[in-house]
Amino acid sequence: MAATTAQPAEASAAPTDKSDVVIETQNLTKVYRDFWGRQKVRALKALDLEVRRGEIFGLLGPNGSGKTTTIKLLLGLLFPTGGRAMVFGEDATSVKNKEKIGYLPEESYLYKFLNAEETLDFYGRLFDMPTAVRKERVAALIDEVGLNWAKRRQLKEYSKGMTRRIGLAQALINDPDLILLDEPTSGLDPIGTREMKDMILRLRDQGKTVLMCSHLLPDIQDVCDRIAILHHGELKELGRVDKLLTVQDVTQIRTKRLSEKAKDKIREIVKNDGAELLEIDNPTSTLEELFLSIVQDSEARPGRRASGGADN
């Protein structure tokens, strides 16, 4: 439970300082069982992850791949079937840790009969915040998520996006060091999505650690420093976004207003070089390509293939 417990050797291969590791999972496995203890779903299979201080980490994966399960394990909402989930060097179930954690659930599970102010005030109390601090923080957060105009309305009258916003405010009430966001942009309009992404980046700039999961690739691509791709509860890919997306043996040419003549010339050069011309075209979102190829690949050849190679 304590931070001093022996760390397995293979995990220490990472070059960064151990004290910088905020989240660490070792061999984390979750099997959902039914009432009689029969196995229903193997939602997570031997996940090894490390999230470091100050980074935005994205968990990527198709529906039902185990993203939410991972986050719940990290919060102690679920107990691991095997392996360990450590946050700030302590067991995920530690209550004290929660002082430094903010969590935005998949859907905003809030008390519908409270209004925005009451909601934030209530969660503020749960952090044992004194009244004056609480008042100030509540007002600031309501302002920040842009709900000033609706702060006296009961949450049951809120639209999905509004609920999402108040959910985010709730997650930030304690000025957390680690923020876990489960599909933060779902239900938000384009402006809201942009604001959310800016907010996440701003949090990173304040030195906070963010773990978010999503299947919206542009979101991940825009904000995440490192990602892990899950499929059927298995880790398929892990690494820095920029590295993962550089396809070493592919050269992409992007120009503006290139004449047909010039294009022909380039084709010529490529041909002379003995290389194969793939296309000269507007590039597609490459994360999407990566994602789809991993999922297709995994479907064709099931099995674990976590590549730590692209790490850092």
Added chain:
Amino acid sequence: MVIEKKELLTFFEWLLPTDQGPGGLLTFLVVSVVLLLLGLVVSYVFCAVRRGPAEGFFAVARGVYTGVVDFANTSPRRVFAMASLAIKEAIRRRVLIAFAVFVVVLLFAGWFLDVQSDHPARIYISFVLTASTYLVLVLALFLSAFSLPNDIKNRTIYTIVTKPVRASEIVMGRIIGFVVIGTMLLTMMGVVSYFFVTRGLSHEHAVILDSRQVQGEGKNQIEVWETTFNSHHRHIITRDSAGAAYVDSQMGHTHAVTDNGGELVLGPPQGQLQAKVPIYGKLRFLDRAGKEAREGINVGNEWTYRSYIGGGSQAATWWTFNNVTPERFPNGLPIELTLSVFRTHKGDIERGVLGELYLKNPDKNITSESDFFTSVEYGTDQKLIPRTLNIVDRDTGLTKKNGDLFTDLVSQDGRLEVWVKCAEPGQYFGMAQPDVYLRSAERTFAFNFAKGYVSIWLQMVLVVAFGVMFSTFLSGSVTMLATLASLVLGYFASFVVKVATGEVLGGGPMESFYRLFSQKNVSTELDPSASASAMENIDLVMMQTMQSVVYVLPSYRDFGTSHFVAYGFNINGDLLATHIATTLSYGLAVTIIAYFALKSRELAA
């Protein structure tokens, strides 16, 4: 009114071990230790199966350690936040409708309450107290059973437990919140009930002056009037030649009468809403031969609450009272006695059975002159023994005129004996310890009524606590069933124990069913057969289990004090203190169990 022995114990007699039993404290400690060990063993087995014997041990140790730390770090602000959330939730769920229901019930009650009974006050008071109890307990049941399961179902619990909230704070917050709601509701009900009772019973009579009759001559002349017929009764007013007038008692009350210049005026009803403070003595018996006996005779017709003594023999019974001082009883000794009468022959059925009552000095054979009285059947006889009275030395047979009650009959250390004998051969008097008491000070009815509501409040607290506890590991509707079962079992605790110990005829559930279908009387022996003994063994296991379950449940029936309020007896502070102590202990135990249940639960599964 039946008052049980345990209702007469002082707080410390109840708390500490006596020759009667282990006492509340010891019982609590033993049960706690047993439950604790049981909990540890069960959780160890569970953990050991999941993680192996050594890891399991550490898991349990860690769990206990975390538990202690969590309880030590309880934050009042968080508990308060959880409590006010529970209150808001309850109010949004419109629980206050329960109060409206209560008011409507009271409005209709006037139609079906038997206002023509001999004691309408008892009926009114019992009714409002019972109605309040049922309503508030049902409400407590619903509130506490569904709250936490709903939070888990709606997953709002996710945003709670991912904050630094201890499971103990969630549990305590819930309990406190619902208790506050229940308190609000009970207060409102209590106030409304109070006015319902006082208004419902208040009435006026006018004196019919034409009905005046004169009886007797000269000094013995009395004047008699009738009053008007109101609230289903009329009174008779009697005035003696000295001008002192009094109103007879009807339906448990009288009125004060004043002479307003030749016109008699009756005041408001008196004596129906009271809170008598009885002082009980210790009851002992002499058998027919005059030897001291533990009990009198069981006349076999009723259950054994009362013991009987026969008339025309040496059989007698006496109560020893302590602390009889002139300061406490400056105007003499007010004695009230309720004797039950058992006739072996009809005798003079018009007249009560003749009895003899005298006071005796416990240290000497000196008594007051015998007071021969006719028993008031099905009622309470009130006597005032004056301070100055005739004293009889039973050894010499000499009578001293104008002796003093306190100097002659009360022992040095303030003890006094009240002796009762039945004077008619073949007839029996039955008595239990609370049947004869000295009536000391009078408390206000309103305060006693409030204490009656405190008893209801305590039951409500228990139901809330048990409901919240069950809801930490059961679903809403199952929680409700479990809490209801605990309530019913707790209510019939003494019955279940009696069945288990074989005190009640007819056997356990299996045997009873068999008897029901085979239409066998409860007292016929079953044919000895393999199936009969199998049945008995299953019953034995079932009843032993039930008994141990019942043993740890609060016995709700003991918490009821409405009979005190209804019969006009002050609710003893000691009794209330024992109930409060019991409730607190249960509250503590239940909170701890609920904490571990919630803590070890996988909330997102």
